[in-house]
Amino acid sequence: MLTIKHFTKSYKGGKKAVNDLNLVVEQGDIYGFIGHNGAGKTTTIRAVVGVLDFEEGDIEIDGISIKKDPVACKARIAYIPDNPDLYDHLTGIQYLNFIGDLFSVSKADREQLIKKYSDAFQITVHLGDMISSYSHGMKQKLAIISALIHKPKLLVLDEPFVGLDPKAAHMLKTIMVELCSNGSAIFFSTHVLDVAEKLCNKIAIIKGGQLIAHGKTEEVKGENSLEALFMELIDND
Numbered sequence: 001m002l003t004i005k006h007f008t009k010s011y012k013g014g015k016k017a018v019n020d021l022n023l024v025v026e027q028g029d030i031y032g033f034i035g036h037n038g039a040g041k042t043t044t045i046r047a048v049v050g051v052l053d054f055e056e057g058d059i060e061i062d063g064i065s066i067k068k069d070p071v072a073c074k075a076r077i078a079y080i081p082d083n084p085d086l087y088d089h090l091t092g093i094q095y096l097n098f099i100g101d102l103f104s105v106s107k108a109d110r111e112q113l114i115k116k117y118s119d120a121f122q123i124t125v126h127l128g129d130m131i132s133s134y135s136h137g138m139k140q141k142l143a144i145i146s147a148l149i150h151k152p153k154l155l156v157l158d159e160p161f162v163g164l165d166p167k168a169a170h171m172l173k174t175i176m177v178e179l180c181s182n183g184s185a186i187f188f189s190t191h192v193l194d195v196a197e198k199l200c201n202k203i204a205i206i207k208g209g210q211l212i213a214h215g216k217t218e219e220v221k222g223e224n225s226l227e228a229l230f231m232e233l234i235d236n237d
């Protein structure tokens with residue numbers, strides 16, 4: 001579903017933010033991406049979803065290169081950044097319909113999925129309100145719903161649990177499991193290690209722009225807790 005090959009990214013005038021990263025996310029995977037602040041998670045994620053150019057390596061979505069056919073790749077992806085920038089001058093429902101139009105979601109699917117996920121995140125009554133009146137958490141919920149209504153093959157999330165209340169975080173985890181059991185894949189960054197440990201069948205740990213561990217969660221962490229492993233790997237230079 002997602003293949004990252006020798007991905008390397010340097011920002012202008014800086015050192016390599018990510019260096020020769022290789023990773024495969026398969027259908028059905030909930031793949032957690034963890035690392036310290038500044039490790040290179042957002043850089044990798046932004047390249048995967050086609051909003052950050054890069055010179056070295058390639059990234060394929062469903063076998064299609066994001067460099068060669070970014071539109072075809074983006075049609076298969078939903079991306080929720082860590083701080084979603086929505087259109088403040090639209091109402092929630094106008095925004096969801098805008099995304100529905102972009103991804104050619106049928107009227108029947110749109111109505112059913114908007115109701116399902118808005119009810120689940122308890123923002124149905126606010127869909128007629130302007131987004132400018134939404135709290136941070138409500139904006140995040142709207143961004144999540146907009147990602148789910150087009151049934152993405154690959155859902156990419158950057159720190160999705162930050163700012164969500166416990167009930168919404170629980171709902172998101174339930175939905176992530178449901179999505180992957182229906183054949184999608186998820187790649188997401190998080191600093192919440194116990195969530196990663198419980199939710200992800202695979203994890204990757206990045207340090208200073210380089211992948212230092214990746215694979216099945218049970219195999220990567222062994223007898224340790226993920227937190228203990230993370231501390232050990234991050235502290236060792």
Ligand SMILES: Nc1ncnc2c1ncn2[C@@H]1O[C@H](COP(=O)(O)OP(=O)(O)OP(=O)(O)O)[C@@H](O)[C@H]1O
Nearest residue numbers: 011012014017035036037038039040041042043044
């Ligand atoms: N626009 C930019 N210009 C220059 N350097 C950048 C830019 N964005 C990120 N970097 C650098 O690239 C490196 C990786 O940053 P990145 O945002 O990918 O880390 P991260 O793992 O997502 O961190 P965090 O957990 O704090 O969100 C850091 O050294 C950062 O300073």
